[in-house]
Structures are given as C-alpha cells and as structure tokens.
Amino acid sequence: MDKKLLVEYLNSRQIPLTGQEQMLTLHQRLCEAAPEFYLYLLADPFADLSHKREMLANLIRLPAAHTITRQRIVEQLRTLPAEEALLVADVIRQRRINNRRAREIGLQLLIGHEQFPQLAATRRQRVTLLLKHLLGERTWSSVRRFLAQPSEVGEKFLRRELLHYAPDPEVARETLCFLAGVPFNPTDPTLAKRMAAREQLEQGEGLPRETLFGLRGIYHRDVPASRVRSLSTSTARVARQDGPLTRLYREALLQELEGEEYCEELWRRTEQAVASLPLIEARLAVVLDLSASMASSGERAFHPVALALALVRLLQQRVTSLTLYQVGGSAPASEELLPQPRGMTDLASALLEAARRQPQAILLITDGYENMRQGDAALVLQGLRLLGLTMPVYQIVPVYTSAEQLAQRRLGDDFVLLPVQHEQGVREVLTRLFLDYAAEFISPVEAEQVQQLLLTR
C-alpha cells in the first residue's frame, strides 16, 4: 500500500466527506490497495461518520473488496454503537445500492442485532425505510400481510426472508410487527414504552428526545416542549469521556495533590493504557507547553494541561528515545512533581533547543497561544529548514471539542497540525511517527502494525 494514501486518510478522517472527488478517489484507492486493512477502518473511532458510510459502500460495491465475506463486514459494523451502525448501514438505502451483498449485510446487521427492538422503537422511520429498501416494496408488503394474517405459508416465508437472521425470532417478530404497524402485544420493554407513549407521552419517559418530539408532533401537540425535554434521556449533555490518565492528572492539578498521593495510581493506569500499544523505534523530541494558558478556565479548567501530560506520559512509555523540553510551569515536570501551568510561552527557543540534538521528529504539545513573540516559532522552523534540518515538526493541540477554531493558534504552515481531543489520540501520533520512517510502500506486516496502532483497543 502506498504510504501517502494512509497519510492522506489520517489528514482527512475527521473532516466530513461532502462529495469531493479527491476524497472519494482516496477511499476507492485505499479499498483497492488493501481491502483487509480498509475493512478495519470501519471501526476507526476518530473517523467521521461520512467516511464510514463511504467505506461500507466501497466494501459492498468494489470488486477488490469481494474477497471479504459479508459476515466479516457485519461483524465489523457490530463493533460500532448500534445507532452509529444504523446510520452507516443507511448508506445502502440512500445510495440505492441494490444487490444481494448489500441486502444480506443490511438484513444480517439489522435483524441480527441484539438491539434491533431498541433501534426500531427509537428510530422507527429510518429502520422501516432501510428494511423496505433491502427487501423491496413487494416483499415488504408480503411481510406485512403475513404478520397480520399468520399462516403456514406465511410463517415459512417470514423465516426464509427475515427471521432466520434473528438471535431471538419471537422478539424479531414483535419488532417487525411494530415497524409494519401490525397490532401485537409487546413483551420487549422499549417497544412497550414506545407504544404506550402514543397514548400518554409520560409513559415514554426515558426515550430519546427526538423520539419523544416525534410522538408529540403526531399524537400530543398540546404537550409543551419543556415537558418533552424533562421526559427524555439527557443526550444533550453527554458526560465527557476523558481518558484515565487525563482524568487523574486533572484531579491531581485541581486538588493540588502531592506526587505520593497519585503516583501508584498513575503507574496502574499507565500500564493499562499502554498494554495494547506497540513500541515505536524513534528518537523523538517533545516540547511540552506548561504556560499559564494551558490551565484554561471554567468547565475546561486544567483540561489542556492534563491531556498534554497524559500524551507525554504515553509517548515516554511507547517511544524508544524521547527527550522532553518544558516551556513554563511552576516546576520541572517529573513523576513526583506535577507543575501548575504558569508563565509565558516561548516556543521558539524550546524548538531551537530541541533541534540541536537532531531528533527524527519534534512534537510541540501546545495550545498554540505563543506569546513570546507570536510567529517566532514559525521563523525558527524556517531557519531550521534553511540549515538543512528536515525532520517533521508537529504541533499537537489538546482540544476540548473538535469544534475549536485553531486557525489563529496554528504556529505556522510548516507545522503539521494535529488536534487531539482524547489521550487515545496518542495512537495517531505514534502512527504518524511510524509512517514518517516507513518506506513509500508499506508491506502487509507494516500495515498490520498501523492497524494495531490505530484501531486495537
């Protein structure tokens, strides 16, 4: 596989695909070059949904991917959360993909999914439309008829077309009745709740907000929106899922804990975090920004610094040679001492120092608020290039949300900008370091290593 393809994928995977020819071609080439590897990308937790939809479409349509069985594609889709898997599979309907492979994958995924009743109850319209597409209008009509008027012939038909995919045929039958609008007595609690909410919205307490608003629009127009919001599950503010090391560092900084109070736990969590990460042979210089702005404030208080420290910790464990250069901070960071973010941001001087030992790559882990002086780091990098130092220089920005605007905080065009939202982002950093020193064409063994770096949890 061409290394450039992989680098391009890494550069673009978090950006939604909006039909750009170049991006669609990239997916096609990736799939054709390494279909096995491409299959695993379906489970990439950092890829935007639109990329996964493109992947599924390619895995179904492109002849190069036909060596991969339907069953394996379904298994890969099942590693995704149920709702996400449904949204990915919906690409079959939206692109009007009509073939046996698509139909089998779609039906195995839907009917065979443990959460089929829940998906039907909360995403009824989407599931029904997808089923209709997969079966075809005529077969769907027959399904409805046979569900409403049970018969021996009908039963055989239902088994042949649908129920044989299901782990529990009775629950699947119930769910299909619900989707087809055929009267039945629900035993599944989510379906029962959904049905009861038609009569009385309060009965649907705990269903997703969109589902309840949908029911309100049809059956309960007088119920105020505030009531619907109070009945729904609080999906609007999903709790932040920081990594274990980030959480620990953040707590230690907030509570100003001493080294001995968290050291043991730090080791335990580090061991767990690095267990699935391979060791990377590289000589790396890391510039760690611990200036005052890394403290941030409000709900983000100490998040940038905690995430930065977690990334450094993981890199120290998984890169064979790493030299750390610290900018700012109340004290030099060590295992026993956790410095508070403090002082100015002189990244240019630190970058210059880091370059002296001619490492293979330099990482600047910083929020990008370079204040001494803004633009000096870019000029120093320009100077390094003039002096013939060509090592890649990355700016890794610990971000709180992917929506953060980084244009103003980018140190310069020559820096490879990598926003990292979670300590698992270290995987991408390690992958890039690995790729920097791989040959132009990656062998299957190397591809497997990349896969392990990016995707194994």
Added chain:
Amino acid sequence: MMEIQAKQEAAETSLLTGLLAHLVPGPLVSWGLLGVIGLFPVSTGQEQSRARFVPPMRSLEVVGSPNYGTLVLRNRATKGVLVLPMHVAFFQPGGQNHATSRVLILDADETLTADDCFCIQQTQSGTLNQAQQRFSMLPLGLRRAAFELRGIKDFRRLWTAIAAYSRRYGINYGGHLERWLRPNFASLLPYRRALEWQPGQVGAAFFLAGRLVGVEVAPNSAYWTEMLPVLLIYCYASAALLAERQHRAPAHPVLDLEGLRDLDDLQQRLAEARRQEQEQHLTQLSALASLYKRARPAEEHAGLRLLSISQGEWLGQVVYAGSEVVYLSLFRSEL
C-alpha cells in the same frame, strides 16, 4: 529560568521613574497586535505592605441602582480599602447596565452612592438588581469620552459615543454596549488566554501595534489577578481587534534569516530581535512615567489621594498612599 533571566535583563536595561518608580518591567509578550509588558514590584516587601487593598471582584457589592445613572456600591470587606477601578461596567440580564466614570474609593464596609455613572444600555429599560452583577470594563476606544464626561450628572451622556464606537464594528444599535460586545466576545477571549498572568505581577503596559496605549497598575498582585482578564477582554483587546480589522501592521523587528550560519547564529538573531523590540517598547514606557508632574488633585478618602491626569494624549487617574502610587490607570486618548 529563561523568564527570570528576561525579567532581570529588562530591569537592567530600563529604570522606570516617576509614576512607575516602584516597578520593574518584565519581558514583552504579544498576541496579534496587542503587546503587554508586565510590571512587577521592586521589592517583595511592597506586596505585604499593600495587603490592606482588597481585590475588587470579591469585595464589591452592587447594592442597587435607585435611579438611572446612580449606583449604590458597598465594600463587603470588613478590613481593607477598596479602590474601584475607573470605567468598570456592570452587565446583567434584564436590567440596565451601568459603568463608572472615575475611580471610587470605599473604606472597609462602606456603602457609597455614585450618581455620575453612565447608563450604557440605551435600548432597554430597567435597573440593576442586586447580586446580578457581571464585572466588565469600557473599551479603550470609549474611555476618552468617559473621562471627559466624568462628574456630569446625565445618565445618557455616553450613548452618542457608544453608538459611534459600535458603528466602527458595523453594529448600529445606538448606545447599547452589550450589543457590540455579544457578537465580538468570542474574538476577544483568545487575548485573555494568550496574554497570561505572571506570578507577582501588579500591573502592565499595553501596546497596540507597537505603540504604548495604556498603563494599568494595581495595589497588589491579588487585585491584579482579578483585573487582568477584565482589562484584556473588554478594554484593550477590543482596540486590538479593531486595529486588526483596519489591517494595521504589527511593529515587530523582523528576524532576518539571510545568510544563516548555524543554530547558534539563529539563537543569537532571535535574542537580538527580541531585545530590540523590548527596548523600543521600554523607551516609550519610560517617557510616560514623567507625567506625574501634571496630575491634579481630585479627592481624598480613607487616607488616599486621588488625582486626575490630563496631559497631551494621555488621560487617567492615579491613587496615592502617602508618596506611593497604589493604583494607576492611564490611557492614550487617540489610538
């Protein structure tokens, strides 16, 4: 280490006098077109001797606003004097926003009625409610008008200036400051993040595209810690934002990379460019310190003297405790 060394170098190369005699400048930091030189006390004893000045945000209570243009303020601290900075504003939902027109001094537990405040919210009626305050400050571009209109009892008198100021940002809502602030707030916040507070700091000189535009000094570092974000976001960043929109050029000495020999050479050139820039900025700051000769007494209270300064382009107020400056807010009227 580098930071301490930079401060020492700055102290050696510049001797501040007059109004800033008790202060040592730190290194220049900048973001966009806004540059800041932190000011630090000459001696550590100074901080302790000024512990009696309480920080404004924690200590101030806006008791209410009985009439438009009048604010009733209380120093919540039972020990300690509150020097309320000039041109602070109070924003809160559903009521009338106000700003002060001058420095106010409140002794411990004292309640003060200031009837020469500005209403800064022309298009919505209502008055301030207790405990709904949000501390803010007038933008630098409005402070000249506010200074010149101090002491006059007409709550509407800043509306024309606010309307003209907002129009420069393309906002046409009359004398309603929050209507200017709301759409620009996200652009102002990065200045606060970038221009970081430094331990022990008690003041700062602010530069716009390399030109000194303001000096602010607080009695102690606890006071400054509270004031710096407010000054940065609302007062000085607003001027920097406008300057950026007007495409004003930054005044950085360029780091010349022509004929670069090695890494040591690069390091020297970087240090030299920074030293030159620091020197340019400190020269302006030193010249400003002589303004103390032209201060006029305005008020005496709680053992403190408040003086107003109006000299050439520079306007502001200074508070003395004996012969020592404990508070200073000076700004350039023409940006």
